[in-house]
Amino acid sequence: MSDRETTALIIVDLQPDFMPGGALPVVEGDVIVEPIGFLMESGRFGLHVATQDWHPKSHVSFASNHEGRKPLDVIDLYGHEQVLWPDHCVQGTPGAALRGDLPWDLVSVIIRKGTDPRVDSYSGLRNNWNDRGVRGATGLAGYLKDRGIGDVVVCGLARDYCVKWTAEDAAAEGFGTQVVWDLARPVDPSSDERVRRELEEAGVVIVDAAGL
Helix, strand or coil, X not given: CCCHHHEEEEEECCCHHHCCCCCCCCCCCXXXXXXXXXXXXXXXXXXXXXXXXXXXXXXXXXXXXXXCCCCCCEEXXXXXXXXXXCCCCECCCHHHCCCCCCCHHHCCEEEEECCCCCCXXXXXXEEEECCCCCEEECCHHXXXXXXXCCEEEEEEECHHHHHHHHHHHHHHCCCEEEEEEEEEECCCHHHHHHHHHHHHHCCCEEECHHHC
């Protein structure tokens, strides 16, 4: 890692709908909230960034918008696999808000993703594929580079989707990238071995909070 001023912390999708009792709950999703708050307040980072799922009700990833489909079905969308999810993080609903008990005043920018009803968006840096086969940029990579950021540290929810895709895209953009494994939780715990392998293959370094 380089020095503090050139390192950013990216906090991914800490929203009530991903917590136990939410619309798309991640097991133990709430357990990581307090330690992420401590990390945000640690003074280790020159910049803090958050991502926020922010879907219209008509979003293409919602199983409810596909007749005869149920959550966790997989369909082909624009030539790529698309998991269908329960309705979650619908714009303006309490479940879509950022979790209230974190120091969001430290965050310089919030990237709202999944706002296009036709395109899903796991990564904070790029949307999923659109009907032209393009993964459009969110603008976050340019924002970070313009501020002299060379390294990013990624934590949050969920480890096997939005955290993973954010980290892989950050590494592809040339950032030194770490995922804080113990400050993330997966939708599917059985994916851990695969996710770890694919992150490492993408050039992402996996760490625990104690090793930062």
